Amino acid sequence: MLKIYACLAGDWVCLTDDPDCTIGENKKSPSVWWEENASIYSPGKRPSDLLDSFYGLDYVHISYKGNDWRINPIYLQIVNG
Template sequence: MGPHKTSPSVWWEENAEIWSRNKREEDTMYQLDFIWIHYKGKEYRINPIFIQIVVES
């Protein structure tokens, strides 16, 4: 996850970096915060509120 392509748990422990613009424009989804996810050779971007990390015990 993120620009360093770390595992979700490492990403979380290392400050959970997200992309966020300072300039805000109204009525566009292009200004929303997001996180890059690299999975099986493809890149995705999603809003960080949808990230859920589950630890098995």
């Protein structure tokens, strides 16, 4: 069974256990997001005004338990077993 975990404000939570959770710009369920190539914001070339900006970092949008999060993908873990 596929499980997707995210570290949100220091707590690891299982995103796939929340039926209302969505990930990505297209707001897919965690399982569908993973199956459809797990897209993240990660431009190959950043505009010069974003080179030294927090806004230019790689990220994933997550909606979890009524809150919207923007996290770096390193705070995601995928467990398939």
